[in-house]
Amino acid sequence: MSRPARSSGDIPPWLIVGAGALGQLFAASLAPHHPLVLLGRRPAAPVVRLRTVDGSDLSVALRRELPSEWAAEREEIDAPALVMLATKSRDTQAALDALSPRLKPTTPLLLLQNGFQIQPRISGRWAGPVLCASTTEAAYRPAPATDHASIDVVHAAAGETWIGDLAGQHHDLASTVAACLNDAGMIAGACRDIRQRLWWKLAVNAVINPLTASHRVLNGELAKPEFRPRIATLVAEISRIMQAEGIQPPGKGWQALVDGVIETTAANQSSMLQDVLAGRPTERDAILGPLIDAGCRHALETSTLTALYQTTPN
Ligand SMILES: NC(=O)c1ccc[n+]([C@@H]2O[C@H](COP(=O)([O-])OP(=O)(O)OC[C@H]3O[C@@H](n4cnc5c(N)ncnc54)[C@H](OP(=O)(O)O)[C@@H]3O)[C@@H](O)[C@H]2O)c1
Incomplete structure (x- = not known):
């Protein structure tokens, strides 16, 4: 897959599936630089209204369609060069299945999901390259009902996006995709250790997301003494599972990794808490499920993780 020249009109578009927070952020960032179609389940005007990290509001024009409309089109010329799946983990397989009759079987995919559930599943089944991102x-x-309800998406914090594939066979493709994100002003890079990066993020999310969602608190509250013993037990279970899975520990250890994120994101509402407050399903299964499964595979103690799973809203 080659990088598009900005002015060219016949570059195959990227398809971004899922017009939620991340899908709209990526679409609004990429659209001025790269042809794309944003597929969302609700009819919408051909624009994303983005509040940027510096607080300014932008309206970015782009092509938006319903998945059913796009799937019913028969324009070979529009075959996407990449399909970026930006749904929640539980919806990703169904979203891909609905589109796949119109996709070339070798179309590269880019999965944006947190957790480690859909990534191995789709990587094992899809004939084309499957890139995973950790962002x-x-x-x-x-x-x-908020004062910025006229905004589609708020870019709360700029971060970085690492892209790679689980089999380590598509580094050049990952580099090309990362370069397109760089052209759009995002910080992105290709990596050969995406599995480790996904598990590291999962380790952090497995502690912060369920606890903040269950107790309805901001991330920083988890630094309070009443949460410390439970967090320490969770981290101990997680670190034994990671070791059994062959995941390298971070330089300062798992506890420092988790505590560091609690500190740097103290004022944030975790994504799971946001989902609970908005009455949406959570990503409990994609985040806690792989840890508990791995713990069972290796005959390790997972009682604290299992109890957390059972009390976390789904
Ligand atoms: N938001 C972040 O800051 C962030 C950061 C890192 C990673 N992630 C990960 O990125 C993924 C997406 O997160 P998000 O925050 O963007 O979630 P989100 O705001 O809930 O967006 C998901 C979108 O997917 C749509 N969708 C579901 N099934 C679909 C289908 N079959 N076809 C088309 N669209 C479909 C949903 O439509 P409806 O609106 O109709 O339900 C929703 O708009 C998650 O796995 C999350 O963990 C998010």
Whole structure:
């Protein structure tokens, strides 16, 4: 896949599937630089209204369609060069299945999901390259009744996006995709250790997301003494699972990694808490499920993780 020249009109578009927080952020960032189609489940005007990290509001014109409309079109010329799946983990397979009759079987995919559930599943089944991303970009959709309800998506924090594939066979493709994101002003890079990066993020999310969602608190509250013993037990279970899975520990250890994120994101509402407050399903299964499964595979103690799973809203 080659990088498009900015002025060219016949470059195959990228398809971004899922017009939620991350899908709209990526679409709004990329659209001025790269042809794309944003597929969302609700009819929408051909624009994304983005509040940037510096607080300014932008309206970015782009092509938006319903998945059913796009799937019904028969324009060979429009075959996407890449399909970026930006749905929640639980919806990703169904979103791909609905589109796949119109996709070339070798179309590269880019998965943006947190957790480690859909990534191995789709990587094992899809005939074409499957890239996975681990991103620290943060975005959310404002609640309808807030003062910025006319905004589609708020870019809460600029981060970086690492891209690679689980089999380590598509580094050049990952580099090309990362370069397109760089051209759009995003910080992105290709990596050969995406599995480790996904598990590291999952380790952090497995502690912060369920606890903040269950207790309805901001991330920083988890630094309070009443949470410390439970967090320490969770981190101990997680670190044994990571070791059994062959995941390298971070330089300062798992506890320092988790505590560091609690500190740097103290004022944030975790994505799972946002989902609970908005009445949406959470990503409990994609985040806690792989850890508990791995713990069972290696005959390790997972009682604290399992109890957390059972009390976390789904
Ligand atoms: N937001 C972030 O800052 C962030 C950061 C890092 C990673 N992530 C990961 O990125 C993924 C997406 O997160 P998000 O925050 O963007 O979630 P989100 O705001 O809930 O967006 C998901 C979108 O997917 C749509 N969708 C579901 N099924 C679909 C289908 N079959 N076809 C087309 N669209 C479909 C949903 O439509 P409806 O609106 O109709 O439900 C929703 O708009 C998650 O796995 C999350 O963990 C998010």
